[in-house]
Amino acid sequence: MPIKKGGLGVINPSQIAMSCQLSSRYATDAIVKSILPDAIYDLFLHSRTQLESLHAQGYPVPECTTSQKEWSGPVFERALNDLLDGSTSVQDRARLQAVSAEGSSAWLLALPAVATGTLLDDESLRIAVGLRLGSRVVGDHVCTCGVRVELSGSHGLSCRRSAGRGPRHAALNELLSRTLRKANVPSVLEPPGLSRADGKRPDGLTLVPFEMGRPLVWDAVVTDTLAPSYVSHCAQIPGYAANQAEVNKVAKYRDLREDYSFSPFAFETLGPPGGKTKAFIKDVCKRLKATTGSDLPGLYFKQQISLIIQRGNVASVLGTISPSQAAHSGIL
Numbered sequence: 001m002p003i004k005k006g007g008l009g010v011i012n013p014s015q016i017a018m019s020c021q022l023s024s025r026y027a028t029d030a031i032v033k034s035i036l037p038d039a040i041y042d043l044f045l046h047s048r049t050q051l052e053s054l055h056a057q058g059y060p061v062p063e064c065t066t067s068q069k070e071w072s073g074p075v076f077e078r079a080l081n082d083l084l085d086g087s088t089s090v091q092d093r094a095r096l097q098a099v100s101a102e103g104s105s106a107w108l109l110a111l112p113a114v115a116t117g118t119l120l121d122d123e124s125l126r127i128a129v130g131l132r133l134g135s136r137v138v139g140d141h142v143c144t145c146g147v148r149v150e151l152s153g154s155h156g157l158s159c160r161r162s163a164g165r166g167p168r169h170a171a172l173n174e175l176l177s178r179t180l181r182k183a184n185v186p187s188v189l190e191p192p193g194l195s196r197a198d199g200k201r202p203d204g205l206t207l208v209p210f211e212m213g214r215p216l217v218w219d220a221v222v223t224d225t226l227a228p229s230y231v232s233h234c235a236q237i238p239g240y241a242a243n244q245a246e247v248n249k250v251a252k253y254r255d256l257r258e259d260y261s262f263s264p265f266a267f268e269t270l271g272p273p274g275g276k277t278k279a280f281i282k283d284v285c286k287r288l289k290a291t292t293g294s295d296l297p298g299l300y301f302k303q304q305i306s307l308i309i310q311r312g313n314v315a316s317v318l319g320t321i322s323p324s325q326a327a328h329s330g331i332l
Helices: 013-027 029-035 038-056 068-085 090-099 122-133 165-182 240-252 275-292 296-318
Strands: 187-189 204-211 214-223 261-268
Touching: 013 029, 013 038, 013 068, 029 038, 068 090, 122 296, 165 187, 165 204, 165 214, 165 261, 165 275, 165 296, 214 240, 240 261, 240 275, 261 275, 275 296
Parallel strands: 214 261
Antiparallel strands: 187 204, 204 214
16 A cells, blocks of 8 residues: 555555556557557557556546556555455554544655664564554563553553653654744743643743744644544544544633634644644744745654654553563563
């Protein structure tokens, strides 16, 4: 499956063979016609028509017939729908919905490099891919909280003793603050003197007006797609958990609305951001482009967010294994 459809981008050639042929034949039509005699060119047209007829039995003929992407798009869309319809559990369906949602897969497109912090070590990559595909990640063991962990390792993502939640939260806020500074919007983390009704402070505040003459206040959260309280909804609506987290954050900061512009910074463990978060990221990327003159900083920003989420997932999964259990073979 393609990356944007929840796969790893390793495509089965048989899935795209017909799409490749048809797009190539249409793209080279003018050249072929100028080279071949009319009789042979008629045979070329006839074979192309037959091939198109075979393809049209299951998929529509695209408007842009020279684009392989247009021909193969419906093929992968049907493959994803078949996987969703054939899901044997609500967890599998929720996972497929999440990893194929917009904004879930930026980490797979990042160039792995130590200097830029985009390189995942072998063990982290194995766990991140395993969570994405729903395959076995850990062996049978009991979490440090006392709950038996399933082989997919997903318990660690919502465990109350999650080892990855704190570091991931701090990394997301530091990345956003650094990115805003790059866009000429200075900010401060956990601003003193600015508290909610419950006494807790937001994660960040810009020191200059951000929107409609008001400073920006943000609060970050990563909620688990497969958590028991969300999984049934996430199986039906991609990004449901992140959207619900946004609703909760907006409600908590409703008292600040008059003086500040509030934006939640909400994601799910399997990748998708909430709707308001997507709009906020888009705004930040526009500001980066206006400052730097390039789309690349915005692209790197999205990739770094995605990588931070994956590293948090890995830490959460590994955190379910106590030092004594780690010594036993077969757990990892």
